[in-house]
Amino acid sequence: MATTIPWLDDREQVTWLSWLRLSAELPAALHRQLQSDADLSLPDYDVLVQLAAAPQRRLRTTALARAVHWERSRLSHHVKRMESRGLVERVACDDDGRGNFVELTRAGAAALAGAAPGHVAAVRHYFLDALDADEQETLAALTGKVLARLDGITGSGATDAPCGRDPG
Amino acid sequence: MATTIPWLDDREQVTWLSWLRLSAELPAALHRQLQSDADLSLPDYDVLVQLAAAPQRRLRTTALARAVHWERSRLSHHVKRMESRGLVERVACDDDGRGNFVELTRAGAAALAGAAPGHVAAVRHYFLDALDADEQETLAALTGKVLARLDGITGSGATDAPCGRDPG
C-alpha cells in the first residue's frame, strides 16, 4: 500500500483533542452540580425549561422533541421516567386522538425554579467566566461556523423553535 | 424576594447554546460514521488508539483509564464488552497480583487499522474543514482556556499521558 493517509497535523490534533476533552468534561461538571443541588439531570432540566416557556406550560410530544433536539423515542422514554417522578404529566389531546400533551406539573415548575439559579451560575462558573466578551463572541462565531456546515451535511438543519437551557 | 437573578444575556446565551448544540451533534455524526463503516463506537476507538500506541500494545487498567480520561469503573465495563467481541484481552500481571493488563488483540489492531482512515476523514469533514488554520488555532486557544479553568476548579487536572483518538 503506497497510499499516504493524511493524519492530523499538530495544529489539527490540538484543536480536536481540546474540543473533545471540553465536550466531555463540561457537561459532566454541570450534570454533577444539577444532580447534587437539585436532583435533576441535564436532560430533565432541558425538558422542564421548554415546558415552562410554552404557552400553557405544555407542548405536543413532537413539538417538545423538536425543541430539545431529541428523537421521539428518546423523549418518550424520558418523559415516562419524569412522569413517574411527578415532574410532568401526559394528557390526551382533544383535537387529535393520536397526540398527547406533555404538561409541566406544579412540582416540575417548583423543581425548575429551584434549580435554575444554581445551574445558570454553574454555566457561568465553569464556562463563560473563563472568557471575556470578545472571546465569547469569537467562540460563538467559530462554533456557529462548524454547526452551519455540519447541519448542511447531515441535514439536521437549524430549527426555528427556541431552544436551550435557560428559563425565560 | 427582591434579589435579581443574573440570567444569561444575549451574547452569553448565543455562545452557550451554540456550544451546547455542537457538542451534541458533532459526536453523534462521528459516532454514526464509525459505527456504520467500522462497527466501532467512539469509546471503542479511543481505547484501541491508546493500546495501539502503548509499548507492548498493552496497558495497566488504571493507566488506560487515565489515558482515556475515564473512571476505572467505566473502563472495566467497557473492556468487558470489548473483550467479548475479541477486540482486547485481559491478561494477569506478574509483578502485581492485583493488577491486570488490557492488551490489544490482532482483531483489535485490525479493527483500528480499518477504522482509522475513515474516522480521521470524518473529523476533518465534520469539524476541521469548517475552519481555516487561524480559526483552528483560535478555537484551540479558547477551549484550552476554558479547560484550564475547569480542570483547576474540578481538580481533574491535565495529565501527562498522551491522549486522543489519532493512531500514531
Add this chain to the structure above:
DNA sequence: GAAGATTGAGGAATCAATCTTT
C-alpha cells in the same frame, strides 16, 4: 398508508458497594 407516539432490547455511563492483594 402516513402521522403521532410508545415499546422492548441492547449498549453505554455513573454511583456506591465489593473483593482481592499488598
Add this chain to the structure above:
DNA sequence: AAAGATTGATTCCTCAATCTTC
C-alpha cells in the same frame, strides 16, 4: 488500611418494531 480492579443497580440513549388514529 490502601491500591487495583470489578460488580450490580439505575439511568440514559439508540434502533427497530409496534400500535393507534387520521
